[in-house]
Amino acid sequence: MNKPVIxxxxxxxxxRTLITTTLEMQGYLYRTAERGSEAILETxxxxxxxxxxxxxxxxxxxxxxxxxxxxxxxxxxxxxxxxSEDKDKIDALDAGADDYLTKPxxxxxxxxxxxxxxRRIRYDREKLSKDSTVFxxxxxxxxxxxxxxxxxAEEIHLTPIEYKLLCLLAKNVGKVLTHNFILHEVxxxxxNDFSALRVxxxxxxxxxEQDPSQPKYIQTHVSVGYRMLRVQDxx
Amino acid sequence: MHFxxxxxxxxxxxxxxxxxxxxxFYALNFSTADIIMVYILGIQICALITNGRKYSAVSSxxxxxxxxxxxxxxxxxxxxFGPGYPVTFLIMFAASLIASxxxxxxxxxxxxxxxxxxxxxxxxxxxxxLQQKENSNDILTxxxxxxxxxxxxxxLIYPVNGNCLGNPLIFSGEASADVSxxxxxxxxxxxxWVFQHNKRAGATTDHFANCQFMYLAVRxxxxxxxxAGIAMNGPSPLEIFDQNLLIAMLGECALxxxxxxxxxxxxxxxxxxxxxxxxxxxxxxxxHDLRTPLTSIxxxxxxxxxxxxxxxxxxxxxxxxxxxxxxxxxxxxxxxxLSITRIENGTxxxxxxxxxxxxxxxxxxxxxxxxxxxxxxxxxxxxxxLMARMDSRLIIxxxxxxxxxxxxxxxxxxHIQIHVRKEHAEIIVEISDDGPGVSSEAxxxxxxxxxxxxxxxxxxxxxxxxxxxxxxxxxxAHGGSxxxxxxxxxxxxxxxxxPAEEVMVxx
Numbered sequence: 001m002n003k004p005v006i007x008x009x010x011x012x013x014x015x016r017t018l019i020t021t022t023l024e025m026q027g028y029l030y031r032t033a034e035r036g037s038e039a040i041l042e043t044x045x046x047x048x049x050x051x052x053x054x055x056x057x058x059x060x061x062x063x064x065x066x067x068x069x070x071x072x073x074x075x076x077x078x079x080x081x082x083x084s085e086d087k088d089k090i091d092a093l094d095a096g097a098d099d100y101l102t103k104p105x106x107x108x109x110x111x112x113x114x115x116x117x118x119r120r121i122r123y124d125r126e127k128l129s130k131d132s133t134v135f136x137x138x139x140x141x142x143x144x145x146x147x148x149x150x151x152x153a154e155e156i157h158l159t160p161i162e163y164k165l166l167c168l169l170a171k172n173v174g175k176v177l178t179h180n181f182i183l184h185e186v187x188x189x190x191x192n193d194f195s196a197l198r199v200x201x202x203x204x205x206x207x208x209e210q211d212p213s214q215p216k217y218i219q220t221h222v223s224v225g226y227r228m229l230r231v232q233d234x235x
Numbered sequence: 236m237h238f239x240x241x242x243x244x245x246x247x248x249x250x251x252x253x254x255x256x257x258x259x260f261y262a263l264n265f266s267t268a269d270i271i272m273v274y275i276l277g278i279q280i281c282a283l284i285t286n287g288r289k290y291s292a293v294s295s296x297x298x299x300x301x302x303x304x305x306x307x308x309x310x311x312x313x314x315x316f317g318p319g320y321p322v323t324f325l326i327m328f329a330a331s332l333i334a335s336x337x338x339x340x341x342x343x344x345x346x347x348x349x350x351x352x353x354x355x356x357x358x359x360x361x362x363x364x365l366q367q368k369e370n371s372n373d374i375l376t377x378x379x380x381x382x383x384x385x386x387x388x389x390x391l392i393y394p395v396n397g398n399c400l401g402n403p404l405i406f407s408g409e410a411s412a413d414v415s416x417x418x419x420x421x422x423x424x425x426x427x428w429v430f431q432h433n434k435r436a437g438a439t440t441d442h443f444a445n446c447q448f449m450y451l452a453v454r455x456x457x458x459x460x461x462x463a464g465i466a467m468n469g470p471s472p473l474e475i476f477d478q479n480l481l482i483a484m485l486g487e488c489a490l491x492x493x494x495x496x497x498x499x500x501x502x503x504x505x506x507x508x509x510x511x512x513x514x515x516x517x518x519x520x521x522x523h524d525l526r527t528p529l530t531s532i533x534x535x536x537x538x539x540x541x542x543x544x545x546x547x548x549x550x551x552x553x554x555x556x557x558x559x560x561x562x563x564x565x566x567x568x569x570x571x572x573l574s575i576t577r578i579e580n581g582t583x584x585x586x587x588x589x590x591x592x593x594x595x596x597x598x599x600x601x602x603x604x605x606x607x608x609x610x611x612x613x614x615x616x617x618x619x620x621l622m623a624r625m626d627s628r629l630i631i632x633x634x635x636x637x638x639x640x641x642x643x644x645x646x647x648x649x650h651i652q653i654h655v656r657k658e659h660a661e662i663i664v665e666i667s668d669d670g671p672g673v674s675s676e677a678x679x680x681x682x683x684x685x686x687x688x689x690x691x692x693x694x695x696x697x698x699x700x701x702x703x704x705x706x707x708x709x710x711x712a713h714g715g716s717x718x719x720x721x722x723x724x725x726x727x728x729x730x731x732x733x734p735a736e737e738v739m740v741x742x
Contacts, residue, residue, distance in 0.1 A: 086586060086628065087586075089638055104562075104566050134493075193591050194588050194739075195589035195736050195738055196738075198589060198590065198591045198594070198622060199591075199620055199622070199738055202591055202593065202594075202619065202620060205621075206619070213597060218600070220594045220597070222590065222594050222595055222598045222627045222628075222631065223586065223588060223590065223626075223627040223628060
């Protein structure tokens with residue numbers, strides 16, 4: 001795969017420099033944009049692989065930018081924001097963002113999130129040529145056709161809801177799914193039984209994680225949602 | 236002219252009784268004057284027990300005629316031969332008429348004063364009850380129930396919310412009767428008109444006369460405080476007396492409402508003053524505490540920029556670490572300040588959701604900034620699905636603050652343990668360390684704002700004693716409690732509770 005190109009949309013010079021310096025040192029290619037309109041132009045002309053987007057831009061609301069970009073591309077969007085309210089995160093995720101980082105964030109955290117997104121695109125590209133009735137992630141395997149789940153070649157027994165949750169997360173691997181989105185997809189329109197969701201996720205995790213306190217597959221984003229991580233294939 | 240049958244029967248009965256007594260007296264040979272007295276007495280009694288002058292006036296005439304018919308010579312005829320009789324009749328008539336009129340007046344006086352006493356009593360009671368009420372809703376409810384008691388008609392009260400009328404409160408003698416009425420557009424429009432114009436409207440008035448209710452304004456000094464509606468679909472219109480009493484009652488209600496509003500303003504001013512003071516204290520403490528790390532960050536960065544070539548790698552590394560640590564300290568300060576603003580705005584800003592304690596604790600431990608690798612932190616959950624209702628962001632902050640605090644005040648190598656269990660309807664979280672601890676007297680003070688252990692506040696000392704006091708505010712806002720204990724054998728044990736969420740799961 002070619003060196004990935006990352007579009008950094010950030011109006012604050014200090015943060016932009018911080019991000020671009022980090023990217024440069026890691027050997028990523030990048031472009032920058034300071035405004036929303038510029039960002040949309042860059043997305044069209046530059047075809048970046050990942051977009052790092054600051055929500056608080058001077059000319060456009062970040063959520064509107066996400067919606068606009070999502071009209072024609074699935075490029076992963078990593079939101080960076082100083083707004084710490086959960087609602088802002090959830091709005092951005094529901095609008096189509098893949099992940100979010102709250103300022104202040106550490107450089108390692110940013111790089112980790114980028115790696116997650118990169119793994120996802122790499123997987124997406126490979127998948128195009130492959131048969132997609134089987135989902136593979138590390139030692140986790142889902143056979144959609146048979147409705148079976150294996151971990152390390154050992155079959156795992158899931159309840160119907162756990163299976164639905166796992167499939168939903170697997171189909172959106174790498175993307176943070178909000179509670180509302182999951183409830184809507186798994187339980188249907190009018191459910192808002194948050195505690196049931198918490199419990200099913202916890203029990204699902206118990207079944208597929210070797211060490212539930214150090215989750216490898218399913219990440220909890222407290223009061224926001226859950227995400228399945230694409231695990232680095234063991235060499 | 237309207238005659239009541241019972242009053243006519245009463246009058247007739249008395250006249251017949253008088254005539255019978257007259258016959259008795261006549262047989263006993265008493266003088267005719269005694270018989271006249273009997274008639275006058277009878278007519279007086281008649282005035283007392285009937286309503287209206289007409290009965291006693293007619294009775295007076297009848298009395299004279301009966302006396303004439305039965306007891307004057309020739310008897311059993313309306314003729315009277317005695318020369319004095321016409322004068323006797325005239326005097327008898329005048330005497331009975333005047334006596335009955337006087338009796339009537341006394342009776343009316345008594346009636347009026349009893350009514351007055353009643354209205355005074357009702358008003359006093361209303362006023363006393365309204366004095367005890369502490370919010371406008373209670374005042375309106377009480378007024379309405381007093382009105383209901385007085386008039387025995389359905390009463391509507393439209394409270395005023397800001398600049399418009401709210402939905403009516405309905406008070407009805409018969410349960411659930413007339414409830415549909417208030418939803419009618421016309422009724423609402425009439426009430427609205429009253430509110431706008433500060434005049435009465437609705438049934439029996441000039442405006443909106445085809446409404447079923449009459450609407451009266453509850454008038455404050457400057458504006459309308461509420462609108463009261465009284466059902467007018469009953470058989471008779473309101474009596475003047477009731478109307479006056481009603482208006483007096485609404486006046487009482489307005490007074491109580493205004494007094495209540497005044498009290499409310501005073502209370503809020505007091506609260507605001509306290510908050511202002513707290514804010515000022517906080518601001519002073521923060522700006523003091525910000526200076527130290529900021530000086531360190533800018534100073535160290537300055538050294539690095541200008542003397543990079545002179546410094547050894549080890550020296551540089553030390554400066555980097557200092558800058559990093561200080562900025563991390565600033566970050567946690569900002570997190571605490573954000574939480575304070577959220578709490579200050581009241582509990583409605585809390586984003587309360589059921590959360591798994593396990594998730595929350597894991598998330599909190601990810602954010603422990605200090606060099607926690609020197610401390611061992613262990614978590615023990617009594618059950619894997621312990622769930623509590625909370626604003627997760629704030630509770631994470633509580634756990635971070637307590638654990639950070641424990642790390643800060645215990646030597647490296649100390650053990651920090653987090654135990655979570657459920658008792659009745661509460662989740663209990665205990666965070667304990669085995670450090671040196673504090674004296675028993677100092678334990679409750681740990682939650683005071685700006686208190687730091689040892690209470691030494693030199694410039695070199697970091698740590699605005701903000702963390703634990705914030706924890707307390709957060710836990711209290713969640714309806715829980717927080718306290719600190721001595722841990723056995725050494726150290727401090729912090730313990731807080733949260734309302735548990737019942738887990739109900741069906742596939």
